Amino acid sequence: MEKKMYPGGILQYIPFFYVIWSDDLLSVSEINVVQKAIKQDKGLTKDEAATLNSWLNIKQPPADETLKNWKHIVSNSKVRLVESNTYPLTTLSQNVVCHYYNECPFNDSLKYIEVNLGIQPNHYNHLFDVEVDHEITSDYYDASEIDTILKGKHAPVIDGFRAALDKPIFAWDIHRKKEKFREIVLKQVQFLAHKGFGAMAYPQAYGGTGDMEGYATIFENMMYVDGSLTIKFGVQFGLFGGSIQKLGTKKHHDKYLKKAGTADLLGCFAMTETGHGSNVRGIKTTATFDKTSDNIIIHTPGKNDNKEYIGNALHSKMASVFAQLIVNGKNEGVHAILVPVRDEKHELLPGVTIEDNGYKLGLNGVDNGKIWFNQVAVPRENLLNKYGTITDKGEYHSDIKNPNKRFFTMLGTLVGGRICVARAGLGGAKMSLTIAIKHALKRRQFNDSVKIQEDLLMDYPTHQLRLTPLVASAYVYHVTLDKMMEVYCDDSQPDKRKVETQVAGLKSIITWYANNTIQECREACGGKGYLIENRIADLKGDVDIFTTFEGDNNVLLQLAAKGVLSDFKAEFNSAGFSSVLKVLAKQLSDKLSNINPMYSNKVDKEHLYNPKFHKHAFDYRTRRLTYTLAMRIRSYIKKGIPSYQAFLKVQTHLLALGKAYSIELAYRTFADFAETIKDEKYRALFEKLGTLYALYEIRKDAAWYLEQGYIGSSKSKAIRQRVERLCTELRPHIDVLVDGFGIPKHCMSAPVAN
Amino acid sequence: MEKKMYPGGILQYIPFFYVIWSDDLLSVSEINVVQKAIKQDKGLTKDEAATLNSWLNIKQPPADETLKNWKHIVSNSKVRLVESNTYPLTTLSQNVVCHYYNECPFNDSLKYIEVNLGIQPNHYNHLFDVEVDHEITSDYYDASEIDTILKGKHAPVIDGFRAALDKPIFAWDIHRKKEKFREIVLKQVQFLAHKGFGAMAYPQAYGGTGDMEGYATIFENMMYVDGSLTIKFGVQFGLFGGSIQKLGTKKHHDKYLKKAGTADLLGCFAMTETGHGSNVRGIKTTATFDKTSDNIIIHTPGKNDNKEYIGNALHSKMASVFAQLIVNGKNEGVHAILVPVRDEKHELLPGVTIEDNGYKLGLNGVDNGKIWFNQVAVPRENLLNKYGTITDKGEYHSDIKNPNKRFFTMLGTLVGGRICVARAGLGGAKMSLTIAIKHALKRRQFNDSVKIQEDLLMDYPTHQLRLTPLVASAYVYHVTLDKMMEVYCDDSQPDKRKVETQVAGLKSIITWYANNTIQECREACGGKGYLIENRIADLKGDVDIFTTFEGDNNVLLQLAAKGVLSDFKAEFNSAGFSSVLKVLAKQLSDKLSNINPMYSNKVDKEHLYNPKFHKHAFDYRTRRLTYTLAMRIRSYIKKGIPSYQAFLKVQTHLLALGKAYSIELAYRTFADFAETIKDEKYRALFEKLGTLYALYEIRKDAAWYLEQGYIGSSKSKAIRQRVERLCTELRPHIDVLVDGFGIPKHCMSAPVAN
Known part of the structure; x- marks a missing residue:
């Protein structure tokens, strides 16, 4: 040599x-x-x-x-x-x-x-x-600074809540018997209620601070204690209390809302029926107004038309029951009615049957049950009558004449719950990532015999690649969900249809993300991840159902996609549709004109890291999918295929659009947020996380982008390499990045992470 | 009009x-x-x-x-x-x-x-x-005919075993307390042992029928009862008994094998240590030969060097302990030694400490534990000495001089266990698919209000697309695993290195497939899938660990990839390597010459359904990945980067090759099998399943194929459409296809499927 x-x-x-x-x-x-x-x-x-x-x-x-x-x-x-x-x-x-x-x-x-x-x-x-x-982590960034950026204006609420979790009642333990587990969770819920956290989102007059946004942030933090607590809390204050707050009027608020917020009145939210989880409009339970007695009669018509999976069912005194309201023989559509289900001795009231749903894959601290009503009479005033009422004369009245619109207005008030579910999923993902990464920064694996010390798990490229993009995604979704709640709570924007569409899509992609993340973390911890003591197993069982409750993800994504379509005011059977398509085609060709071979094979770092490229790529995908979807539906309809069937034929296309739209939304929201960070050093970090998210997502759908000719072979490969490279670049900061989630030390009980 | x-x-x-x-x-x-x-x-x-x-x-x-x-x-x-x-x-x-x-x-x-x-x-x-x-299913095919094809020559064994499962002891129930659950599972294991199923794989002289292949098939069927039973059964007869059979000699067989097979001697297989699940060579437990006493002293050096997650640890009387064998001060590498751990009263013997691993995500009917040995002496004869022995003179002797080769020969005898784990995973996948599909053939979803009857879930394109390719994959993997076991048991082929490589890869892709499938089925059943009574939740918890035990999947895939590389006799530092690369490059260019624009854009059905296309596509991928991998490693090594580090740099590439190789192997095995089916009608069905598997897998990796220019945009789209179309074409037969798995009625306890 x-x-x-x-x-x-x-x-x-x-x-x-x-x-x-x-x-x-x-x-x-x-x-x-x-x-x-x-x-x-x-x-x-x-x-x-x-x-x-x-x-x-x-x-x-x-x-x-x-x-x-x-x-x-x-x-x-x-x-x-x-x-x-x-x-x-x-x-x-x-x-x-x-x-x-x-x-x-x-x-x-x-x-x-x-x-x-x-x-x-x-x-x-x-x-x-x-x-x-060697050093395990770099101290270039400070975890508490990152936590402060993430908490934003909610810092006082979050800090207060996290401190409250440092009580023995929240100490983590294994609970195998559901009865005992449920008792403990009930006490935790009551404890938080007495501290004022349950009523947070209610007006001050009813014990709250009117802080729905803050409520959503504590919802996420609750996951660090336990999934059952989080869900039972959400049922009591968000669904039961929330239905009184949002569907009821002053008489209901005065009578029930304060007691709901302190958990002195325990209630459940009886909407879902078997086969009607996502199709609420088709529920079978009836609420028939009886003029003579001035009562509403709640009834379950068939054995299988019971309310199903109702959380808090065994502890509740009252249920907010969704039923077809029939007044003077006419079905006025689904309305909610408050129905007492148990007396002071906690015995079931006449006509009410409640059965335990038994053990589940997770959330065994939540008392889910089935409920049947056999001609149960409640006073007329128990109708939650904000959007539809029965007058003293016994006539139905609503300011919203269109039954369809009325139904969706009522349901729209519950969209906040979907944001909370996504946040809870995100909390589970953050927790499992923190555990898996702390473990990977301790655990050494075999290497060649020359070196004395074995490598840290986190130093393996495959390990970096499996966990780092998931950390970046957690940051993106955190910021996105904060923003969504802000928009949802903005009273100056009364039309919530757009945010409903957005939340439907985001809830889907984020709860799926949460499940995949927890699974990846389980596997990344090997056998240790399988032990209940290390928390990931419970998170997995608890978060699993998030993909199907509060709206099945597949149904929600289709809802989101239809929202995107209707944003273009597409009326599929009318002449107006053609002009919409023309506009779309024009916009798309503007986009397409950028896609010359130079662009589709541009592989330099400046281009690939540029938010303009990411936004363009996401925007192009959403628009292209919208356009081709609209064209397909139009073509079916022109052939005489009914629109319901036409939508069935393009179902997978709808899902793709729903996902594309949601990812674009999340990325844009995050990129806009990153720009506002004042400290250059942290702004650069957040921008890098955004870049990793964007390239990782584009990479996941590389087949589509390649098919469209939007990216060429060399660009596709360059994106793959950049994703790996970004993971390596973030390696020194990975410990700080998970510490930046701000999970309190007193919640980090997993031995594998300590 | x-x-x-x-x-x-x-x-x-x-x-x-x-x-x-x-x-x-x-x-x-x-x-x-x-x-x-x-x-x-x-x-x-x-x-x-x-x-x-x-x-x-x-x-x-x-x-x-x-x-x-x-x-x-x-x-x-x-x-x-x-x-x-x-x-x-x-x-x-x-x-x-x-x-x-x-x-x-x-x-x-x-x-x-x-x-x-x-x-x-x-x-x-x-x-x-x-x-x-409407009709829910077509009767064009007969489920029992399909079952017969799948059972093949093992039909008598499988039928006998399935019939045996119709005993009250196997009735499914919810078990929350691990102690009680473990007792029940132990009784089930003993019951099966007394029926002769435990010893099946042992020679006749020791109560068996020497039928290792049959043993693997019942292993899969056991999953229809319970995952804990399956794993405990595998630990007792496959791992503990198997180690005596395969690593021991006649004296061990005579003394222990029969009793192991009848479960009269309960034992465990103490190999894994924390941090040394996949790196067995690095285990810390020592077995030091003491010439004076003619004993071997088993010892756990550090607090954290204990044996970990050892199944059957709480019920065992004896352990097959893997330790570094030290004879006359020299470490002869890892060997297995039989160590009594409890006396007749079931009390721990001096120097042995065993702790319960506690609750896990699943498999709570298996008593996993940690074991420490403190200077525990056992007689020299307890060394399982087939591949390495200590002579009467107190000298170490082995016919296999190379310690590396000796180690892998010993471990190779345990490859059968990996096939069984993959089969158990497959059993879990079949069970959950059957439950989810039976449910989807009952459950109706909302549609437009015009029609009276709501659509069956199974009639939704998205539902077909999420479940049907998974059913096809179950068929492919069933046939592949049958074949692998046949090759593994073929005594005319004593060199097992190739089948070891193959099994390492197949175990990985099949256990991941099983997990994904169970998760998909859970979500496809909505809330019902979440209830323990419907079985999918338990399957999910049980099968989850299959991806990390018996070798972590990521490690195994790298093993498989290295096997592929060494098949080309690649010696990375020598001149010989260049000539290997030349051969590879030549082969590859032969393949590439086929990829002209005509080929890469061929979209007609005949071509896309042709096994020749599938084989070509899979073969091309394996070869291309092998070639580029070899080139990258060679380039690193030429620059002076040590080979361990070079392999680290290409880790993700190794994983891709491991997967590609395994998928090709599975498809080829299945396609060859389908050709042998005599009845044309059923042959056509199996061919269609193979086509769906192939196109589904190509579709999953479409980004790669597009990047390579192997397929063009229009072909990529056509493949996606064909996958959807094939799912629709199989819709009328989906019920028969899951019935064809032959899961006994008495095991189908899930209410949601009945």
């Missing part, structure tokens, strides 16, 4: 050149960074600069023998690599020169390369045979 | 033409089928034939108004559509003509179209506004 030694000016660049050329990824923009550094380096002679530049030709890379020589020079210097140095590679270079020439200048041009290429010690610490002073 | 009526000759084709043109998918080959039928139809006049042919021009399809008129004619006839007719569409056509002309000839040309296009009632029953006599 040639054993060439270089003058100091060149030598200081050798470690950098070895790292650069050993790596897979060397784009033009990266070459430019190095060229610029060389140009700026006043310490180099012209010849030295020329030699260095001659090693930057992608078409003629340095020979393997040259590389081996470089490595040899670095290794032979016996210089230590200290990861905790501020600029580890620059310092290493400095010390190598120092070793051979006894001169130790710190070169800013090298620092420039190190910073601008984002080279991290874990990129190169294995490339040289030098001793490495 | 034009209300044109046609002469009878044309009229009879109208329902067919309406179906064909309403559909999305009309390829040239489908047009050909119709043209051929028209040509063969002697009842048509020349003019009629010409009119019909004029409606078969893809570039000029019939006008929408014409289509509407066709629909009107059919709907107006008020003819019923009877799905149970042998040729429902031909019969419908016949009756439409009959209605208008009072002539009712059955036309074989129409039948020809119906059969050759694979048109099913669910393709068109919603297209006409006619009354439909």
